[in-house]
Amino acid sequence: xxxxxxxxxxxxxxxxxxxxxxxxxxxxxxxxxxxxxxxxxxxxxxxxxxxxxxxxxxxxxxxxxxxxxxxxxxxxxxxxxxxxxxxxxxxxxxxxxxxxxxxxxxxxxxxxxxxxxxxxxxxxxxxxxxxxxxxxxxxxxxxxxxxxxxxxxxxxxxxxxxxxxxxxxxxxxxxxxxxxxxxxxxxxxxxxxxxxxxxxxxxxxxxxxxxxxxxxxxxxxxxxxxxxxxxxxxxxxxxxxxxxxxxxxxxxxxxxxxxxxxxxxxxxxxxxxxxxxxxxxxxxxxxxxxxxxxxxxxxxxxxxxxxxxxxxxxxxxxxxxxxxxxxxxxxxxxxxxxxxxxxxxxxxxxxxxxxxxxxxxxxxxxxxxxxxxxxxxxxxxxxxxxxxxxxxxxxxxxxxxxxxxxxxxxxxxxxxxxxxxxxxxxxxxxxxxxxxxxxxxxxxxxxxxxxxxxxxxxxxxxxxxxxxxxxxxxxxxxxxxxxxxxxxxxxxxxxxxxxxxxxxxxxxxxxxxxxxxxxxxxxxxxxxxxxxxxxxxxxxxxxxxxxxxxxxxxxxxxxxxxxxxxxxxxxxxxxxxxxxxxxxxxxxxxxxxxxxxxxxxxxxxxxxxxxxxxxxxxxxxxxxxxxxxxxxxxxxxxxxxxxxxxxxxxxxxxxxxxxxxxxxxxxxxxxxxxxxxxxxxxxxxxxxxxxxxxxxx
Numbered sequence: 001x002x003x004x005x006x007x008x009x010x011x012x013x014x015x016x017x018x019x020x021x022x023x024x025x026x027x028x029x030x031x032x033x034x035x036x037x038x039x040x041x042x043x044x045x046x047x048x049x050x051x052x053x054x055x056x057x058x059x060x061x062x063x064x065x066x067x068x069x070x071x072x073x074x075x076x077x078x079x080x081x082x083x084x085x086x087x088x089x090x091x092x093x094x095x096x097x098x099x100x101x102x103x104x105x106x107x108x109x110x111x112x113x114x115x116x117x118x119x120x121x122x123x124x125x126x127x128x129x130x131x132x133x134x135x136x137x138x139x140x141x142x143x144x145x146x147x148x149x150x151x152x153x154x155x156x157x158x159x160x161x162x163x164x165x166x167x168x169x170x171x172x173x174x175x176x177x178x179x180x181x182x183x184x185x186x187x188x189x190x191x192x193x194x195x196x197x198x199x200x201x202x203x204x205x206x207x208x209x210x211x212x213x214x215x216x217x218x219x220x221x222x223x224x225x226x227x228x229x230x231x232x233x234x235x236x237x238x239x240x241x242x243x244x245x246x247x248x249x250x251x252x253x254x255x256x257x258x259x260x261x262x263x264x265x266x267x268x269x270x271x272x273x274x275x276x277x278x279x280x281x282x283x284x285x286x287x288x289x290x291x292x293x294x295x296x297x298x299x300x301x302x303x304x305x306x307x308x309x310x311x312x313x314x315x316x317x318x319x320x321x322x323x324x325x326x327x328x329x330x331x332x333x334x335x336x337x338x339x340x341x342x343x344x345x346x347x348x349x350x351x352x353x354x355x356x357x358x359x360x361x362x363x364x365x366x367x368x369x370x371x372x373x374x375x376x377x378x379x380x381x382x383x384x385x386x387x388x389x390x391x392x393x394x395x396x397x398x399x400x401x402x403x404x405x406x407x408x409x410x411x412x413x414x415x416x417x418x419x420x421x422x423x424x425x426x427x428x429x430x431x432x433x434x435x436x437x438x439x440x441x442x443x444x445x446x447x448x449x450x451x452x453x454x455x456x457x458x459x460x461x462x463x464x465x466x467x468x469x470x471x472x473x474x475x476x477x478x479x480x481x482x483x484x485x486x487x488x489x490x491x492x493x494x495x496x497x498x499x500x501x502x503x504x505x506x507x508x509x510x511x512x513x514x515x516x517x518x519x520x521x522x523x524x525x526x527x528x529x530x531x532x533x534x535x536x537x538x539x540x541x542x543x544x545x546x547x548x549x550x551x552x553x554x555x556x557x558x559x560x561x562x563x564x565x566x567x568x569x570x571x572x573x574x575x576x577x578x579x580x581x582x583x584x585x586x587x588x589x590x591x592x593x594x595x596x597x598x599x600x601x602x603x604x605x606x607x608x609x610x611x612x613x614x615x616x617x618x619x620x621x622x623x624x625x626x627x628x629x630x631x632x633x634x635x636x637x638x639x640x641x642x643x644x645x646x647x648x649x650x651x652x653x654x655x656x657x658x659x660x661x662x663x664x665x666x667x668x669x670x671x672x673x674x675x676x677x678x679x680x681x682x683x684x685x686x687x688x689x690x691x692x693x694x695x696x697x
Contacts (some may be wrong), residue, residue, distance in 0.1 A: 032046065037090045067117070068104060071103060095393075100451065103126050146280070181222065186219060206225055209221060209224075257347040315369065325654075337622070377409070384453060387426055397436055402563040411557040429466065430449075472547055479491040532686050555578060563651060588626055640688065647669065666687045
């Protein structure tokens with residue numbers, strides 16, 4: 001079925017909103033599973049997950065996506081039983097919730113990719129598992145323990161099923177149950193009630209907020225709050241000493257053992273259910289906006305959010321336009337220079353001034369568009385967190401994930417492109433790196449393994465490190481496997497660093513059995529290819545028995561970049577200036593040969609060389625010049641000297657993709673228009689360094 005433009009836009013809007021909801025659901029489900037292990041979780045978290053499933057159900061129903069609506073509806077039922085205490089949060093239930101979330105993600109992704117519907121069987125199986133969890137609970141014949149609290153029939157009749165469950169839960173956990181009577185002035189009760197609620201939530205849970213018949217409605221309004229806490233009445237009186245409060249202890253369930261449950265900061269919101277909204281006004285914001293001039297206190301129609309969701313494709317188009325303007329500016333500046341040289345001094349000077357002003361504004365515009373595209377890598381970390389929790393449970397391993405540098409920013413498209421390589425590296429770390437708990441204990445390690453993801457800026461690049469404290473990579477085993485495959489003839493000549501590079505070769509693995517976790521059709525060769533395709537590099541550091549670190553170095557953006565224009569054998573190329581360290585003028589006599597590789601001595605180090613014409617197999621009409629330029633480039637800690645004929649200057653360019661058919665050509669990241677009807681190739685420094693190190697070109 002072909003969608004009209006309006007229908008297509010509606011579907012895109014739905015997918016954007018649905019992705020936000022499912023991302024949030026995934027993070028909250030992971031938090032819920034972690035807290036369930038400790039036997040204690042925040043009921044607000046469960047409520048938030050329930051609301052997310054409910055919102056997704058309504059959104060999908062509105063747009064006619066019945067599969068998503070059906071699955072999220074059943075998920076909502078399961079979550080509702082958990083909220084009401086009809087179901088315990090146990091591993092089988094958590095597993096069903098994760099399965100439902102993963103299936104929702106899969107359906108939404110299929111819609112985004114416009115793939116045919118193939119999820120009917122999966123949905124039916126998932127719904128069956130949900131229904132199996134929703135078996136009726138055993139009837140409890142004994143009287144409700146709430147009768148011991150001395151609550152009036154009016155209050156008991158006013159409680160919702162959820163509030164009754166929260167009251168029972170607090171009672172069963174041996175907490176003090178208080179009735180807190182509050183009285184507020186009619187003109188400020190909304191703000192005062194909100195402030196009191198926030199203070200009380202800092203050390204307990206507000207179970208219910210009910211209007212009270214005490215007091216006079218002429219000047220004041222009264223509320224009764226049912227409140228559960230581990231604290232005592234004296235502490236509560238000090239907490240809300242500035243307000244008219246009356247605190248009465250209703251009771252608590254005696255515990256066989258001393259109280260060990262710590263106070264829970266920010267445990268729950270004041271519960272005023274939709275059914276009770278006629279009984280009590282909802283608490284207002286702590287800092288309400290000022291009333292409009294003229295005394296009109298009606299609510300504003302303006303949106304509270306100042307965020308606009310923009311398709312990344314529109315930003316790409318905008319960036320291309322900026323790039324074209326940059327090229328137009330270059331032409332104008334060049335024309336001004338030519339006019340000045342030919343004697344049109346006054347006109348040339350005026351044109352040159354205008355070109356300078358245009359350049360400043362273009363720089364500001366370029367910077368603004370770039371900032372819009374930048375997002376914190378912390379958004380990527382949230383996805384990795386869900387993967388770690390899910391896989392570690394499947395593997396029966398205990399893994400803790402630590403983050404550093406979540407605020408570091410990268411281009412949105414680079415973050416998307418790095419997601420799959422990062423996911424595969426983390427899968428490998430859990431599957432092959434982190435040992436099972438019993439093995440770690442036998443080795444004297446903590447039974448819980450640790451994966452640390454850190455990111456930081458380094459010059460014009462961003463470095464992302466993924467480190468685990470597992471068993472490390474057996475370098476000797478890699479060398480043996482390389483010998484068996486005929487990749488080397490003498491392992492004694494292969495350094496540990498060179499051996500680690502073998503794992504990036506297609507089909508190379510030291511694992512005898514491919515697991516469901518890391519062996520899913522993606523090898524480390526694809527990881528490296530995906531990273532180099534965005535002008536990045538990946539390195540490995542490992543220590544036997546102590547763990548492995550993957551170091552990924554990425555450019556901050558691939559949109560508009562400044563490049564060095566070079567020429568070699570009559571061809572013109574562009575080198576990203578962020579990778580250029582310096583340039584040298586050398587002669588053939590300066591070149592040495594070490595192990596059949598051309599090198600030069602640069603200060604205290606040996607610098608490998610790459611002849612650009614030989615790398616691309618370009619035939620020369622003339623012999624190579626005796627004097628030439630060497631452009632020293634570097635990514636991360638790796639350095640390479642690229643031998644070229646001439647340096648033609650610097651220029652801002654917009655990189656354009658060359659399409660799928662050119663992806664197999666290493667060392668090329670795209671093409672660019674120079675503004676004078678010439679199109680040149682933009683070199684991929686990371687790919688060239690990797691290829692040169694591997695082949696010794």
